[in-house]
Amino acid sequence: MEQRFVDWLRRHVPPVPPPAIGIGDDAAVLPWRAGGDIVLTTDTITDKVDFVLAETEPRLIGHKALGVNLSDLAAMAATPVAALASVVLPRAVSGGGDPCALAMEIYSGMLALAEQFQVALVGGDTNSWEGSLVISVTAIGRVTSRGPLTRSGALPGDRVLVTGRLGGSLLGRHLAVEPRVREAVLLAERYELHAGLDISDGLALDASRLAGASGCGIALELAAIPISAAAEQLARQTGKSPLEHALGDGEDFELLFTAPPDAAEQIVRDQPLSISVTDVGQCIGTPGLWQVGDSGALNPLAPTGYQH
Ligand SMILES: [Mg+2]
Structure with missing residues:
Protein backbone atom coordinates (compact mmCIF):
# COMPACT_ATOMS: atom_id res chain seq x y z
CA MET A 1 0.00 0.00 0.00
CA THR A 144 2.41 40.57 3.84
CA SER A 145 4.54 43.68 4.31
CA ARG A 146 1.92 44.79 6.87
CA GLY A 147 2.84 41.87 9.13
CA PRO A 148 0.44 39.32 10.58
CA LEU A 149 -3.16 40.18 11.45
CA THR A 150 -3.67 38.99 15.03
CA ARG A 151 -6.61 38.58 17.39
CA SER A 152 -5.18 40.97 19.92
CA GLY A 153 -4.99 44.31 18.10
CA ALA A 154 -8.60 45.53 18.36
CA LEU A 155 -9.16 48.90 20.04
CA PRO A 156 -12.30 50.39 21.58
CA GLY A 157 -13.98 52.44 18.85
CA ASP A 158 -13.01 50.00 16.06
CA ARG A 159 -15.80 48.79 13.83
CA VAL A 160 -16.32 45.02 13.55
CA LEU A 161 -16.75 43.60 10.04
CA VAL A 162 -17.42 40.22 8.48
CA THR A 163 -16.98 38.85 4.98
CA GLY A 164 -19.71 36.85 3.25
CA ARG A 165 -22.89 35.56 4.86
CA LEU A 166 -23.11 33.39 7.98
CA GLY A 167 -24.83 30.28 9.30
CA GLY A 168 -26.09 26.96 8.04
CA SER A 169 -22.64 25.54 7.20
CA LEU A 170 -23.92 22.06 8.10
CA LEU A 171 -25.76 22.05 4.77
CA GLY A 172 -22.45 21.77 2.93
CA ARG A 173 -20.16 24.70 3.51
CA HIS A 174 -18.42 23.07 6.48
CA LEU A 175 -16.89 20.63 3.98
CA ALA A 176 -16.63 22.86 0.92
CA VAL A 177 -14.48 25.38 2.81
CA GLU A 178 -13.61 28.46 0.77
CA PRO A 179 -10.59 29.88 2.57
CA ARG A 180 -10.66 33.68 2.39
CA VAL A 181 -6.96 33.96 1.62
CA ARG A 182 -7.07 36.41 -1.28
CA GLU A 183 -9.69 38.46 0.51
CA ALA A 184 -7.66 38.70 3.72
CA VAL A 185 -4.43 39.64 1.94
CA LEU A 186 -6.18 42.26 -0.19
CA LEU A 187 -7.90 43.82 2.84
CA ALA A 188 -4.72 43.79 4.92
CA GLU A 189 -2.62 45.33 2.14
CA ARG A 190 -5.11 47.99 1.14
CA TYR A 191 -6.68 49.08 4.44
CA GLU A 192 -5.71 49.63 8.05
CA LEU A 193 -6.96 46.57 9.96
CA HIS A 194 -6.43 46.11 13.68
CA ALA A 195 -7.40 42.50 14.44
CA GLY A 196 -8.95 39.48 12.78
CA LEU A 197 -9.69 35.78 12.79
CA ASP A 198 -11.57 33.22 10.73
CA ILE A 199 -15.02 32.24 11.98
CA SER A 200 -14.62 28.56 12.74
CA ASP A 201 -16.69 28.10 15.89
CA GLY A 202 -19.47 30.69 15.40
CA LEU A 203 -19.66 34.46 15.08
CA ALA A 204 -20.68 34.98 18.71
CA LEU A 205 -18.01 32.71 20.22
CA ASP A 206 -15.25 33.87 17.88
CA ALA A 207 -16.16 37.55 18.40
CA SER A 208 -15.96 37.03 22.16
CA ARG A 209 -12.53 35.40 21.72
CA LEU A 210 -11.25 38.28 19.61
CA ALA A 211 -12.57 40.73 22.20
CA GLY A 212 -10.93 38.74 25.00
CA ALA A 213 -7.59 38.57 23.20
CA SER A 214 -7.72 42.33 22.60
CA GLY A 215 -8.78 43.22 26.14
CA CYS A 216 -11.94 44.96 24.98
CA GLY A 217 -15.59 44.13 24.39
CA ILE A 218 -17.62 43.73 21.21
CA ALA A 219 -21.18 44.99 20.73
CA LEU A 220 -22.92 43.34 17.78
CA GLU A 221 -25.79 44.95 15.92
CA LEU A 222 -27.87 41.83 15.38
CA ALA A 223 -30.02 43.31 12.61
CA ALA A 224 -26.87 43.98 10.56
CA ILE A 225 -25.55 40.40 10.62
CA PRO A 226 -25.55 38.96 7.08
CA ILE A 227 -27.50 35.69 7.20
CA SER A 228 -26.84 33.03 4.58
CA ALA A 229 -29.53 31.29 2.54
CA ALA A 230 -28.35 28.03 4.15
CA ALA A 231 -29.09 29.46 7.61
CA GLU A 232 -32.64 30.34 6.48
CA GLN A 233 -33.04 26.85 5.04
CA LEU A 234 -31.66 25.09 8.12
CA ALA A 235 -33.88 27.20 10.41
CA ARG A 236 -36.96 25.73 8.74
CA GLN A 237 -35.81 22.28 9.92
CA THR A 238 -34.42 23.05 13.37
CA GLY A 239 -36.90 25.46 14.94
CA LYS A 240 -34.01 27.86 15.65
CA SER A 241 -34.05 31.29 14.02
CA PRO A 242 -31.78 32.05 11.04
CA LEU A 243 -30.04 34.61 13.27
CA GLU A 244 -29.29 31.96 15.89
CA HIS A 245 -27.71 29.84 13.17
CA ALA A 246 -25.68 32.81 11.92
CA LEU A 247 -24.46 33.55 15.46
CA GLY A 248 -23.70 30.04 16.60
CA ASP A 249 -23.26 27.49 13.82
CA GLY A 250 -19.57 27.94 13.09
CA GLU A 251 -17.48 26.54 10.27
CA ASP A 252 -18.44 29.52 8.11
CA PHE A 253 -14.74 30.15 7.50
CA GLU A 254 -15.49 33.79 6.83
CA LEU A 255 -13.28 36.57 8.20
CA LEU A 256 -14.18 38.61 11.26
CA PHE A 257 -11.98 41.67 11.62
CA THR A 258 -11.81 45.11 13.14
CA ALA A 259 -10.75 48.41 11.63
CA PRO A 260 -10.76 52.03 12.77
CA PRO A 261 -14.04 53.76 11.78
CA ASP A 262 -12.65 55.62 8.70
CA ALA A 263 -11.07 52.47 7.26
CA ALA A 264 -14.19 50.43 8.00
CA GLU A 265 -16.40 52.99 6.30
CA GLN A 266 -14.09 52.97 3.27
CA ILE A 267 -14.14 49.16 3.04
CA VAL A 268 -17.92 49.02 3.21
CA ARG A 269 -18.18 51.77 0.59
CA ASP A 270 -15.55 50.18 -1.73
CA GLN A 271 -16.80 46.59 -1.38
CA PRO A 272 -13.40 45.50 -2.74
CA LEU A 273 -14.08 41.73 -2.64
CA SER A 274 -16.17 39.41 -4.79
CA ILE A 275 -18.12 38.68 -1.59
CA SER A 276 -19.81 41.22 0.66
CA VAL A 277 -18.15 42.95 3.60
CA THR A 278 -20.59 44.00 6.32
CA ASP A 279 -20.23 46.22 9.38
CA VAL A 280 -21.81 44.27 12.24
CA GLY A 281 -20.82 46.19 15.34
CA GLN A 282 -18.24 47.96 17.40
CA CYS A 283 -15.42 47.32 19.84
CA ILE A 284 -16.10 48.89 23.21
CA GLY A 285 -14.13 49.46 26.39
CA THR A 286 -16.34 47.19 28.52
CA PRO A 287 -15.16 43.56 28.19
CA GLY A 288 -17.54 40.86 27.02
CA LEU A 289 -19.96 40.24 24.19
CA TRP A 290 -22.97 42.52 23.86
CA GLN A 291 -25.87 43.22 21.57
CA VAL A 292 -26.96 46.74 20.75
CA GLY A 293 -30.67 47.19 21.46
CA ASP A 294 -33.07 49.44 19.51
CA SER A 295 -32.52 52.30 21.93
CA GLY A 296 -28.76 51.88 21.71
CA ALA A 297 -28.62 50.21 25.14
CA LEU A 298 -26.25 47.25 25.52
CA ASN A 299 -27.46 43.83 26.64
CA PRO A 300 -25.26 40.79 27.24
CA LEU A 301 -25.12 38.32 24.33
CA ALA A 302 -24.35 34.66 24.94
CA PRO A 303 -21.19 33.52 23.14
CA THR A 304 -22.92 30.54 21.53
CA GLY A 305 -20.86 28.38 19.24
CA TYR A 306 -18.97 25.15 18.89
CA GLN A 307 -16.97 24.32 22.03
CA HIS A 308 -14.18 21.82 21.41
MG1 LIG B 1 -8.80 30.09 13.19
Whole structure:
Protein backbone atom coordinates (compact mmCIF):
# COMPACT_ATOMS: atom_id res chain seq x y z
CA MET A 1 0.00 0.00 0.00
CA GLU A 2 2.71 2.47 1.07
CA GLN A 3 4.85 2.12 -2.08
CA ARG A 4 1.87 2.10 -4.43
CA PHE A 5 0.59 5.26 -2.76
CA VAL A 6 3.96 7.04 -2.78
CA ASP A 7 4.34 6.27 -6.50
CA TRP A 8 0.89 7.69 -7.09
CA LEU A 9 1.73 10.80 -5.05
CA ARG A 10 4.94 11.44 -7.02
CA ARG A 11 2.95 11.32 -10.25
CA HIS A 12 0.18 13.59 -9.01
CA VAL A 13 1.90 16.21 -6.86
CA PRO A 14 3.26 19.03 -9.07
CA PRO A 15 7.07 19.23 -8.78
CA VAL A 16 8.41 22.13 -6.74
CA PRO A 17 10.85 24.43 -8.58
CA PRO A 18 14.50 23.98 -7.48
CA PRO A 19 16.15 24.69 -5.08
CA ALA A 20 13.04 23.50 -3.22
CA ILE A 21 12.76 19.76 -2.52
CA GLY A 22 9.31 18.22 -2.34
CA ILE A 23 8.02 14.69 -1.85
CA GLY A 24 10.58 11.92 -2.25
CA ASP A 25 13.41 12.88 0.09
CA ASP A 26 13.48 12.49 3.86
CA ALA A 27 12.21 16.02 4.39
CA ALA A 28 11.08 18.97 2.30
CA VAL A 29 13.21 22.05 1.67
CA LEU A 30 11.85 25.51 0.85
CA PRO A 31 13.72 28.63 -0.19
CA TRP A 32 12.78 31.54 2.05
CA ARG A 33 13.47 35.18 1.41
CA ALA A 34 14.98 37.07 4.28
CA GLY A 35 12.79 39.33 6.38
CA GLY A 36 9.36 37.86 5.65
CA ASP A 37 8.05 36.12 8.74
CA ILE A 38 6.89 32.51 8.50
CA VAL A 39 3.35 31.67 9.62
CA LEU A 40 2.69 28.09 10.70
CA THR A 41 -0.55 26.36 11.51
CA THR A 42 -1.78 22.81 11.96
CA ASP A 43 -5.20 21.23 12.23
CA THR A 44 -6.41 17.64 12.54
CA ILE A 45 -9.79 16.43 11.37
CA THR A 46 -11.33 13.13 12.42
CA ASP A 47 -14.10 10.87 11.16
CA LYS A 48 -17.41 11.33 13.04
CA VAL A 49 -16.19 14.60 14.56
CA ASP A 50 -15.43 16.86 11.59
CA PHE A 51 -17.02 14.77 8.83
CA VAL A 52 -18.76 11.43 8.41
CA LEU A 53 -16.70 9.24 6.10
CA ALA A 54 -19.59 6.86 5.36
CA GLU A 55 -21.66 9.79 4.03
CA THR A 56 -19.00 11.97 2.41
CA GLU A 57 -17.03 12.00 -0.80
CA PRO A 58 -13.38 11.48 0.26
CA ARG A 59 -12.25 14.29 -2.06
CA LEU A 60 -14.32 16.73 0.01
CA ILE A 61 -12.69 15.47 3.19
CA GLY A 62 -9.27 16.14 1.68
CA HIS A 63 -10.47 19.57 0.60
CA LYS A 64 -11.62 20.34 4.14
CA ALA A 65 -8.40 19.08 5.74
CA LEU A 66 -6.32 21.56 3.74
CA GLY A 67 -9.04 24.22 3.59
CA VAL A 68 -9.29 24.72 7.36
CA ASN A 69 -5.54 25.28 7.50
CA LEU A 70 -5.60 27.79 4.65
CA SER A 71 -8.45 29.53 6.46
CA ASP A 72 -6.22 29.89 9.53
CA LEU A 73 -3.49 31.40 7.35
CA ALA A 74 -6.11 33.76 5.89
CA ALA A 75 -7.05 34.71 9.45
CA MET A 76 -3.47 35.95 9.92
CA ALA A 77 -3.60 37.69 6.51
CA ALA A 78 -0.81 35.37 5.37
CA THR A 79 -0.27 33.90 1.91
CA PRO A 80 -0.01 30.09 1.91
CA VAL A 81 3.25 28.67 0.57
CA ALA A 82 3.40 24.96 1.38
CA ALA A 83 1.62 22.22 3.27
CA LEU A 84 2.36 18.78 4.74
CA ALA A 85 -0.35 16.20 5.19
CA SER A 86 -0.53 13.06 7.32
CA VAL A 87 -3.36 10.62 6.80
CA VAL A 88 -4.13 7.72 9.11
CA LEU A 89 -6.50 5.39 7.28
CA PRO A 90 -8.93 2.91 8.79
CA ARG A 91 -7.62 -0.57 8.05
CA ALA A 92 -11.14 -1.71 7.27
CA VAL A 93 -12.81 0.82 4.98
CA SER A 94 -16.59 0.59 5.34
CA GLY A 95 -18.21 -1.12 2.40
CA GLY A 96 -15.04 -3.15 1.80
CA GLY A 97 -13.27 -0.28 0.00
CA ASP A 98 -9.55 -0.14 -0.69
CA PRO A 99 -7.60 2.05 1.81
CA CYS A 100 -5.11 3.00 -0.92
CA ALA A 101 -7.91 4.21 -3.21
CA LEU A 102 -9.33 6.17 -0.27
CA ALA A 103 -5.95 7.85 0.31
CA MET A 104 -5.70 8.79 -3.36
CA GLU A 105 -9.16 10.35 -3.34
CA ILE A 106 -8.41 12.32 -0.18
CA TYR A 107 -5.18 13.64 -1.68
CA SER A 108 -6.95 14.47 -4.95
CA GLY A 109 -9.23 16.81 -2.99
CA MET A 110 -6.24 18.40 -1.27
CA LEU A 111 -4.29 18.73 -4.51
CA ALA A 112 -7.12 20.50 -6.32
CA LEU A 113 -7.37 23.09 -3.54
CA ALA A 114 -3.58 23.37 -3.31
CA GLU A 115 -3.42 24.15 -7.00
CA GLN A 116 -6.12 26.79 -6.66
CA PHE A 117 -4.08 28.60 -4.00
CA GLN A 118 -0.63 27.74 -5.40
CA VAL A 119 0.31 25.85 -2.26
CA ALA A 120 3.07 23.27 -2.69
CA LEU A 121 2.20 19.95 -1.07
CA VAL A 122 5.74 19.08 -0.02
CA GLY A 123 5.19 16.12 2.26
CA GLY A 124 2.75 13.31 2.69
CA ASP A 125 2.63 10.46 5.13
CA THR A 126 0.10 7.66 5.36
CA ASN A 127 -0.48 4.95 7.89
CA SER A 128 -3.36 2.69 8.73
CA TRP A 129 -4.78 1.53 12.04
CA GLU A 130 -7.84 -0.04 13.65
CA GLY A 131 -9.41 3.37 14.36
CA SER A 132 -11.25 5.86 12.13
CA LEU A 133 -9.86 8.15 9.47
CA VAL A 134 -7.67 10.98 10.80
CA ILE A 135 -6.07 13.68 8.66
CA SER A 136 -3.58 16.17 9.98
CA VAL A 137 -2.33 19.03 7.84
CA THR A 138 0.36 21.59 8.60
CA ALA A 139 0.43 24.70 6.44
CA ILE A 140 3.16 27.29 6.05
CA GLY A 141 2.60 30.84 4.87
CA ARG A 142 4.26 34.22 4.69
CA VAL A 143 2.99 37.52 6.00
CA THR A 144 2.41 40.57 3.84
CA SER A 145 4.54 43.68 4.31
CA ARG A 146 1.92 44.79 6.87
CA GLY A 147 2.84 41.87 9.13
CA PRO A 148 0.44 39.32 10.58
CA LEU A 149 -3.16 40.18 11.45
CA THR A 150 -3.67 38.99 15.03
CA ARG A 151 -6.61 38.58 17.39
CA SER A 152 -5.18 40.97 19.92
CA GLY A 153 -4.99 44.31 18.10
CA ALA A 154 -8.60 45.53 18.36
CA LEU A 155 -9.16 48.90 20.04
CA PRO A 156 -12.30 50.39 21.58
CA GLY A 157 -13.98 52.44 18.85
CA ASP A 158 -13.01 50.00 16.06
CA ARG A 159 -15.80 48.79 13.83
CA VAL A 160 -16.32 45.02 13.55
CA LEU A 161 -16.75 43.60 10.04
CA VAL A 162 -17.42 40.22 8.48
CA THR A 163 -16.98 38.85 4.98
CA GLY A 164 -19.71 36.85 3.25
CA ARG A 165 -22.89 35.56 4.86
CA LEU A 166 -23.11 33.39 7.98
CA GLY A 167 -24.83 30.28 9.30
CA GLY A 168 -26.09 26.96 8.04
CA SER A 169 -22.64 25.54 7.20
CA LEU A 170 -23.92 22.06 8.10
CA LEU A 171 -25.76 22.05 4.77
CA GLY A 172 -22.45 21.77 2.93
CA ARG A 173 -20.16 24.70 3.51
CA HIS A 174 -18.42 23.07 6.48
CA LEU A 175 -16.89 20.63 3.98
CA ALA A 176 -16.63 22.86 0.92
CA VAL A 177 -14.48 25.38 2.81
CA GLU A 178 -13.61 28.46 0.77
CA PRO A 179 -10.59 29.88 2.57
CA ARG A 180 -10.66 33.68 2.39
CA VAL A 181 -6.96 33.96 1.62
CA ARG A 182 -7.07 36.41 -1.28
CA GLU A 183 -9.69 38.46 0.51
CA ALA A 184 -7.66 38.70 3.72
CA VAL A 185 -4.43 39.64 1.94
CA LEU A 186 -6.18 42.26 -0.19
CA LEU A 187 -7.90 43.82 2.84
CA ALA A 188 -4.72 43.79 4.92
CA GLU A 189 -2.62 45.33 2.14
CA ARG A 190 -5.11 47.99 1.14
CA TYR A 191 -6.68 49.08 4.44
CA GLU A 192 -5.71 49.63 8.05
CA LEU A 193 -6.96 46.57 9.96
CA HIS A 194 -6.43 46.11 13.68
CA ALA A 195 -7.40 42.50 14.44
CA GLY A 196 -8.95 39.48 12.78
CA LEU A 197 -9.69 35.78 12.79
CA ASP A 198 -11.57 33.22 10.73
CA ILE A 199 -15.02 32.24 11.98
CA SER A 200 -14.62 28.56 12.74
CA ASP A 201 -16.69 28.10 15.89
CA GLY A 202 -19.47 30.69 15.40
CA LEU A 203 -19.66 34.46 15.08
CA ALA A 204 -20.68 34.98 18.71
CA LEU A 205 -18.01 32.71 20.22
CA ASP A 206 -15.25 33.87 17.88
CA ALA A 207 -16.16 37.55 18.40
CA SER A 208 -15.96 37.03 22.16
CA ARG A 209 -12.53 35.40 21.72
CA LEU A 210 -11.25 38.28 19.61
CA ALA A 211 -12.57 40.73 22.20
CA GLY A 212 -10.93 38.74 25.00
CA ALA A 213 -7.59 38.57 23.20
CA SER A 214 -7.72 42.33 22.60
CA GLY A 215 -8.78 43.22 26.14
CA CYS A 216 -11.94 44.96 24.98
CA GLY A 217 -15.59 44.13 24.39
CA ILE A 218 -17.62 43.73 21.21
CA ALA A 219 -21.18 44.99 20.73
CA LEU A 220 -22.92 43.34 17.78
CA GLU A 221 -25.79 44.95 15.92
CA LEU A 222 -27.87 41.83 15.38
CA ALA A 223 -30.02 43.31 12.61
CA ALA A 224 -26.87 43.98 10.56
CA ILE A 225 -25.55 40.40 10.62
CA PRO A 226 -25.55 38.96 7.08
CA ILE A 227 -27.50 35.69 7.20
CA SER A 228 -26.84 33.03 4.58
CA ALA A 229 -29.53 31.29 2.54
CA ALA A 230 -28.35 28.03 4.15
CA ALA A 231 -29.09 29.46 7.61
CA GLU A 232 -32.64 30.34 6.48
CA GLN A 233 -33.04 26.85 5.04
CA LEU A 234 -31.66 25.09 8.12
CA ALA A 235 -33.88 27.20 10.41
CA ARG A 236 -36.96 25.73 8.74
CA GLN A 237 -35.81 22.28 9.92
CA THR A 238 -34.42 23.05 13.37
CA GLY A 239 -36.90 25.46 14.94
CA LYS A 240 -34.01 27.86 15.65
CA SER A 241 -34.05 31.29 14.02
CA PRO A 242 -31.78 32.05 11.04
CA LEU A 243 -30.04 34.61 13.27
CA GLU A 244 -29.29 31.96 15.89
CA HIS A 245 -27.71 29.84 13.17
CA ALA A 246 -25.68 32.81 11.92
CA LEU A 247 -24.46 33.55 15.46
CA GLY A 248 -23.70 30.04 16.60
CA ASP A 249 -23.26 27.49 13.82
CA GLY A 250 -19.57 27.94 13.09
CA GLU A 251 -17.48 26.54 10.27
CA ASP A 252 -18.44 29.52 8.11
CA PHE A 253 -14.74 30.15 7.50
CA GLU A 254 -15.49 33.79 6.83
CA LEU A 255 -13.28 36.57 8.20
CA LEU A 256 -14.18 38.61 11.26
CA PHE A 257 -11.98 41.67 11.62
CA THR A 258 -11.81 45.11 13.14
CA ALA A 259 -10.75 48.41 11.63
CA PRO A 260 -10.76 52.03 12.77
CA PRO A 261 -14.04 53.76 11.78
CA ASP A 262 -12.65 55.62 8.70
CA ALA A 263 -11.07 52.47 7.26
CA ALA A 264 -14.19 50.43 8.00
CA GLU A 265 -16.40 52.99 6.30
CA GLN A 266 -14.09 52.97 3.27
CA ILE A 267 -14.14 49.16 3.04
CA VAL A 268 -17.92 49.02 3.21
CA ARG A 269 -18.18 51.77 0.59
CA ASP A 270 -15.55 50.18 -1.73
CA GLN A 271 -16.80 46.59 -1.38
CA PRO A 272 -13.40 45.50 -2.74
CA LEU A 273 -14.08 41.73 -2.64
CA SER A 274 -16.17 39.41 -4.79
CA ILE A 275 -18.12 38.68 -1.59
CA SER A 276 -19.81 41.22 0.66
CA VAL A 277 -18.15 42.95 3.60
CA THR A 278 -20.59 44.00 6.32
CA ASP A 279 -20.23 46.22 9.38
CA VAL A 280 -21.81 44.27 12.24
CA GLY A 281 -20.82 46.19 15.34
CA GLN A 282 -18.24 47.96 17.40
CA CYS A 283 -15.42 47.32 19.84
CA ILE A 284 -16.10 48.89 23.21
CA GLY A 285 -14.13 49.46 26.39
CA THR A 286 -16.34 47.19 28.52
CA PRO A 287 -15.16 43.56 28.19
CA GLY A 288 -17.54 40.86 27.02
CA LEU A 289 -19.96 40.24 24.19
CA TRP A 290 -22.97 42.52 23.86
CA GLN A 291 -25.87 43.22 21.57
CA VAL A 292 -26.96 46.74 20.75
CA GLY A 293 -30.67 47.19 21.46
CA ASP A 294 -33.07 49.44 19.51
CA SER A 295 -32.52 52.30 21.93
CA GLY A 296 -28.76 51.88 21.71
CA ALA A 297 -28.62 50.21 25.14
CA LEU A 298 -26.25 47.25 25.52
CA ASN A 299 -27.46 43.83 26.64
CA PRO A 300 -25.26 40.79 27.24
CA LEU A 301 -25.12 38.32 24.33
CA ALA A 302 -24.35 34.66 24.94
CA PRO A 303 -21.19 33.52 23.14
CA THR A 304 -22.92 30.54 21.53
CA GLY A 305 -20.86 28.38 19.24
CA TYR A 306 -18.97 25.15 18.89
CA GLN A 307 -16.97 24.32 22.03
CA HIS A 308 -14.18 21.82 21.41
MG1 LIG B 1 -8.80 30.09 13.19
